[in-house]
Amino acid sequence: MSMLFTLQQVELERLESLIKDPSDIFFFLHGTEPYRPKKGFFASLFSAKEPLPQRPWQAPPEDSLLDLDKNWHILHYLLADCPWDGPLPQATLLSGGIQLGDIDVGYGPARALRPADIEAFLSFLSDLKADEFGANVSQNDFDQNEIYCSANWQVEDGKLLWTYVVALKNFLRESVEGSKGIVLYIY
Numbered sequence: 001m002s003m004l005f006t007l008q009q010v011e012l013e014r015l016e017s018l019i020k021d022p023s024d025i026f027f028f029l030h031g032t033e034p035y036r037p038k039k040g041f042f043a044s045l046f047s048a049k050e051p052l053p054q055r056p057w058q059a060p061p062e063d064s065l066l067d068l069d070k071n072w073h074i075l076h077y078l079l080a081d082c083p084w085d086g087p088l089p090q091a092t093l094l095s096g097g098i099q100l101g102d103i104d105v106g107y108g109p110a111r112a113l114r115p116a117d118i119e120a121f122l123s124f125l126s127d128l129k130a131d132e133f134g135a136n137v138s139q140n141d142f143d144q145n146e147i148y149c150s151a152n153w154q155v156e157d158g159k160l161l162w163t164y165v166v167a168l169k170n171f172l173r174e175s176v177e178g179s180k181g182i183v184l185y186i187y
Contacts, residue, residue: 003148004068005068007068007168007183008066009060009064009178009180009181010182010183015114015180019112025101025103025109025110026103071164072094074142077142077150079093079124079125080093080094088120096117097111097182098114105185105187108185108186110183111183115181118172118176121172133158133159133162134155134158135155139153
């Protein structure tokens, strides 16, 4: 099973609502309620029945999503020079923003980026150079740091990954211009 990374643009009012009360993040992202294990025999006998809520959900428009596919960890490593965290704004993909509660939305909690976070990350990305991206790492670097989906790395792969950096910059720029926030999550 693959671990995929998605960024989703969201209206600022909705983002602030999710930051204030993240209990609805799973429904917001997936349109379903989080999994609740069945009650045990005695709990089901002595507790009130809770009907599962049925709420309408509309999938987000495709242009409000950016899928980094399985390249998210390589991108993070190349940007932050660190496997799982690092300084901000370089490490925004895995460490930036505000964690939205403790609800597992796939592989851990989602995070929210406010406009200031987005602008700082965009500024950092704008200073990168295509011909230098990924040129200073080797397969050995990825292996030692256990970077997800990095087998058979070649320096030329930096050129392919640069297309994701360009897409990320465009997505962030559209978010800033549209006065939107972003929710990041791995599923």
